[in-house]
Amino acid sequence: MAHFHVPHEYVQGLFKAGEKLLGPFGHAGGTLPSPSATLPAVLRFSQLQGRYCQQQFALGMSIMGSVLGNGGEPVVTSEPGDRRFHGKDWRENAWSDLLKQSYLLNSQLLAEWIDAADLNEKEGHKVGDSLRGSSSTR
DSSP states (O other): OOOOSSHHHHHHHHHHHHHHHHGGGSOOSSSOOOHHHHHHHHHHHHHHHHHHHHHHHHHHHHHHHHHTTSOOOOSOOOOTTOOTTOSHHHHHOHHHHHHHHHHHHHHHHHHHHHHHTTOOHHHHHHHHHHHHTTOSOO
16 A cells, blocks of 8 residues: 655645546646646536535435325426426336436436536537437436
8 A cells, every 4th residue: 555655645646546537528648737727627516516416315305205195396307309208107106207307317417517527629529429329418
């Protein structure tokens, strides 16, 4: 196990790991950006993730209310014209509704991450095209 004697080495190690993970979204190769340069992006992604967690919690509470017979308003709905969820089971079965809304929230989050990633036009289209194969929320 490697020990870091200087906090700077630890932070640089974290940035290197993050660069490998997020390389396709921007800072692949070259020098690592300074922490202050990446702060706005980190805050954007943190806000998106925080809102997503709130929506998932609200979805869980809504589904529990629906299962208990208290109704429950949907947290997210499909876009007009999206015919994938028009069957009555998607509306009447609480577990199918949970699956549908979870899928829609996940698709929405991925689309927002792509928008927040500041990709150039070519990269944005490439990633967006990959998502559109599994989602119509973008």
